[in-house]
Amino acid sequence: MTVAELAADRATRRAPVHTRALIIGTGFSGLGMAIALQRQGVDFLILEKADEVGGTWRDNSYPGCACDIPSHLYSFSFEPKPDWKHLFSYQDEIWDYLKGVTDKYGLRRYIVFNSLVDRGHWDDEEYRWHVFTVDGREYVAQFLISGAGALHIPSIPDIEGRDEFRGAAFHSAQWDHSVDLTGKRVAVIGTGASAIQIVPEIIDRVGQLQLYQRTPAWVVPRTNEELPERLRRALTNIPGLALALRTAIYWGQEALAYGMTKRPATLKIIEALAKWNIRRSVKDPELRRKLTPRYRIGCKRILNSSTYYRAVADPKTELITDRITRITPDGIVTADGTERRVDVIVFATGFHVTDSFTYVQIKGMHGEDLVDRWNREGLAAHRGITVADVPNLFFLLxxxxxxxxxxxxxxxxxxxxxxxxxxxxxxRLGAQALAPTREAQDRFNAELQHKLARSVWNTGGCRSWYLDEHGNNRVLWGGYTWQYWAGTRSLKLGEYQFFGVGTGAAADRAALAVAE
Structure with missing residues (x-):
């Protein structure tokens, strides 16, 4: 490439890229939104931080990674896959599904890979978002849609001496497949959703497993054998059978919402099943005691495994409940002063969930910083999607x-x-932008928090990442999912204010044509 061509290339990269809608992320949210806009004839681009699509199902490739919702439901309704190999599909098959959807709908031509969004601000006069990536590229869009999700920023505890450790250390969502665990002393820190899948998968390979538990989880039994070929063929070839299965799974899962949001005491039935799961796998009464939670089931996410407790009871496993005080170059020290030598550390410590909404600096009308507002007032959006005084910004999940x-x-x-x-x-209204009114947003969230106050997440006796520092649940929906569907089935004009009325889509298309 000549000097002139390099200069032209740099100038092109510095020039803002214009589009009507800008989507962040290529997980289920971003890809589904792109397909909807494609059908609607709305110009869009997608910014993806990595070099491939998939979101959390691309990032999490740890041993045993699988979905805890049956995949006949955990998939797009408009793009069913009747031949899932397992009822609870593993990471590779879900990732393949998302890549297949991307290719089927021709979405790759709209995706700008290796583009981590850093900040964005709304221009009150232009009625446009100006969005910047960490490498300095600028995108100008009328609508900004975040499909980044909540499970994409690994949470690694700031333990003294962590950086001095001489062995391999990584988060479960950043699994280092080059590290051979065979015969190694492996420490798994955390006993949540990732750990209960990892531990059974690696127990036969490792020489010793140290499992550091802060709070035990409720784990109910679940088998996940490969679905028979005959059943998969039937689901593929018999009209309506896959839809019937999806519907049955949906209402079966939905039944749990009654106990979780209205009558937590009814969850004792599931709690009894989880206790039986411990008793049948763990013979040591002291180990049983350490593994049995003292909070109501459902207060933290209910986990599923028929092999986890057996792996914890394995002679190679040591369950450690003392607090970690520091990490040395060769091991881990707990509060009782014991140092345990270790070769590999796996941080199965979850994600920065609420922080995931604020990692991008967003400035709305009149330059108001949304992160500052949420730090003052708590995370809140209208129907979990739009935000008062922040026009044309939409959150998915x-x-x-x-x-x-x-x-x-x-x-x-x-x-x-x-x-x-x-x-x-x-x-339709000839408007450039919309945003919910403060009144509508406050009313929606007041009603939601009132419902959540009675839920198992607020009354179950545990402290979870669902709750903020004030004890308010800023993560979960507080009712049945069909109620959310009904509430979002149509946009109520009275809940919104509109800006730039009289200019609308025709003016926008003209401006876009000029920019191009």
Missing amino acids: GPNTGLGHNSVVFMIESQIRYVAEAIAVCD
Whole structure:
């Protein structure tokens, strides 16, 4: 490339890229939103921080990684896959599904890979978002849609001496497949959703397993044998059978919402099943005591495994409940002063969930910093999607739209439909932008927090990442998912204020044509 060509290339990269809608992320949310906009004829681009699509199902490739919702439901309703190999699919098959959806709908031509979004601000006069990536590229869009999700920023505890450790150390979402665990002394820190899948998978390979537990989890039994070929063929070839299975799974999962959100005491039935799961696998009464939670089941996410407790009871495993005080070059020291030598450390310590909404600096109308507002007032959005005084900003799986009982893909599809309608309403009214009123947003969240106050997450006797520092649940939906579907089925004009009325889509297309 000549000097002139290099200069031209740099100038091109510095020039802002214009589009009507800008989507962040290529997980279920981002890809589903892209397909909806494609069908609606709305110009869009997708910014993806990595070099491939998939979101959390690309990043989490640790041993045993699988979904805890049946995949016949944990998939797009408009793109069913009747021949899933397992009822609870493993990471590689879900990732393949997302890559297949991407290719089928021709979405790769809209994706800008290796583009980590750093900040964005709304221009009150232009009615446009100016979004910047960490490498300095600028994108100008009328609508900004975050499909980044909540499980993409690994949380690694700041333990004294962590950086001095001489062995391999990594987070479960950043699994280092070059590290051979065979015969090694491996420490797994954490006993949540990732750990209960990892531990049974590696126990036969390692020489010793140290499992550091802060709070025990409730784990109910679940087998996951490969589905028979005959059944998969039937689901593929018999009209309506896959839909019937999806519907049955949905209502079966939905039944849990009654106990979680309205009558936590009814969850004792599931708690009894989890206790039986411990008794049948763990003979040592002291180990049973350490593994049995003292909070109501459902207060933290209910986990599923028929092999976890057996792996913990394995002679090679040591369950450690003392607090970690520091990490040395060769081991881990706990509060009782014991140092245990270790070769590999796996941080199965979850994610920065609420921080995931604030990692991008967002400035709305009049330059107000959204992160500052949320730090003062707490995370809040209207129907978990839009934010007062922040025009044309949409969150998919935003505040209070996560689930503890059912498929988040169902929630995502409800939100995608809502966002697509919001864009269509702006076009129909000849408006450049919309944002919910403060009154509508406050009313929605007040009602939601009132419902959550009675839920198992708020009354179950545990401290979880669902709750903020004030004890408010800013993560989960507080009812049935069909209620959320009903509430987002149509955009209520009275809940919104509109900006730039009289300019609308025609003016936008003209401006875009000029920019191009």
